[in-house]
Amino acid sequence: MRLWIVRHAPAVDPTAELPDAARALTPKGRERFATAVRGLRRLNASFDLIVHSPLLRAVQTAELLAPLNKGTMQVAPELALEPSEDLLALCAGQSVALVGHEPHVSTTVAWLTCGWESLGPTGAVLFKKGAVACLEGELRPGRMQLRGLWQPGVLRKLAR
Amino acid sequence: MRDVVSCGSAGEVHALRSAALRASVALELLGWRALRNDLRWLRRTAGRLRDWDVSHGAAAPAQRSALVHELQAQLHSARAQCLPDALARVLQTRAPSHHLGPQGQLQCLARRALGTHDPHRLRQRLRRLRLALDMLGLTHDAGAMREVVDRLGRWHDELQAPQSSTLDRTYKKARRSWRRAAPIVRRYAS
Numbered sequence: 001m002r003l004w005i006v007r008h009a010p011a012v013d014p015t016a017e018l019p020d021a022a023r024a025l026t027p028k029g030r031e032r033f034a035t036a037v038r039g040l041r042r043l044n045a046s047f048d049l050i051v052h053s054p055l056l057r058a059v060q061t062a063e064l065l066a067p068l069n070k071g072t073m074q075v076a077p078e079l080a081l082e083p084s085e086d087l088l089a090l091c092a093g094q095s096v097a098l099v100g101h102e103p104h105v106s107t108t109v110a111w112l113t114c115g116w117e118s119l120g121p122t123g124a125v126l127f128k129k130g131a132v133a134c135l136e137g138e139l140r141p142g143r144m145q146l147r148g149l150w151q152p153g154v155l156r157k158l159a160r
Numbered sequence: 161m162r163d164v165v166s167c168g169s170a171g172e173v174h175a176l177r178s179a180a181l182r183a184s185v186a187l188e189l190l191g192w193r194a195l196r197n198d199l200r201w202l203r204r205t206a207g208r209l210r211d212w213d214v215s216h217g218a219a220a221p222a223q224r225s226a227l228v229h230e231l232q233a234q235l236h237s238a239r240a241q242c243l244p245d246a247l248a249r250v251l252q253t254r255a256p257s258h259h260l261g262p263q264g265q266l267q268c269l270a271r272r273a274l275g276t277h278d279p280h281r282l283r284q285r286l287r288r289l290r291l292a293l294d295m296l297g298l299t300h301d302a303g304a305m306r307e308v309v310d311r312l313g314r315w316h317d318e319l320q321a322p323q324s325s326t327l328d329r330t331y332k333k334a335r336r337s338w339r340r341a342a343p344i345v346r347r348y349a350s
Contacts, residue, residue, distance in 0.1 A: 022249050052194065054246035056253065063194045063256050072197040077242040086238075 009033035039158030048093030053079035115142025191259030270348035
């Protein structure tokens with residue numbers, strides 16, 4: 001199967017009045033990610049299922065990915081947590097996109113490719129906001145292969 | 161959702177399904193695709209118990225109780241638990257950039273209603289259109305949709321009891337009200 005791991009696009013900064021879960025994408029972040037989605041289309045990305053975290057910035061990012069989706073969308077609080085078997089159980093399909101947050105997205109990539117559960121405090125995979133990784137293989141820890149990791153700037157260039 | 165989790169009465173299950181449908185129509189009017197599958201899942205999950213209530217009424221309480229427990233377990237799942245907050249946050253934000261606008265969404269809903277000849281589907285699609293019209297304050301046209309939806313509903317319920325002597329009459333009434341409402345739907349579809 002093919003697994004697309006997506007970090008949410010840039011969101012407004014947290015404030016005392018604005019809870020973390022309610023942080024929306026910035027207009028610029030939304031616009032840039034919409035362009036990045038066109039770049040993903042150039043890579044022939046398409047999904048049977050988009051699973052996204054319930055936090056607003058992830059829901060908005062998933063919404064922007066919806067034009068590439070041929071199947072359904074599902075909210076999963078597991079994506080706002082450390083990667084787990086529960087998360088893998090949700091990935092029913094041949095091409096699934098997971099939209100989540102750092103540090104969990106880079107940990108998920110490491111966990112599925114190398115079987116490590118933790119990469120230390122900094123992480124070994126650079127995942128900018130709006131970046132996308134593509135993994136292929138059997139959906140088990142350490143059994144997937146990293147086929148691509150595109151930072152948002154690269155995806156926007158692909159869209160041109 | 162909390163009421164269904166604590167009690168699971170037929171009225172509460174109906175209220176949960178209605179609230180999920182209203183939220184889904186609100187998301188559709190606002191142009192959101194996210195969370196609509198989750199609301200559909202919630203409606204279908206509660207639908208099994210609702211179907212039981214419609215077909216069995218107060219009979220076989222032990223079997224109903226098993227269905228209530230099944231529904232309560234689903235409502236305790238992580239997916240169901242995070243849904244109300246996620247929905248509230250999304251409904252407070254601006255529409256997505258691909259949004260057609262309320263009139264465009266209304267047109268889609270009306271076209272979808274005109275695109276079927278199956279009475280059950282027509283009823284489902286008209287119900288969504290009615291809710292959308294209600295939300296946009298177009299209550300007069302919503303009333304016309306309500307009449308068709310109610311009459312088709314009554315006919316559908318009578319279908320469960322084929323010995324019903326009024327089945328033909330109920331169907332004719334539903335057809336008459338649809339003939340009255342169809343021009344309104346066509347107006348929104350064009």
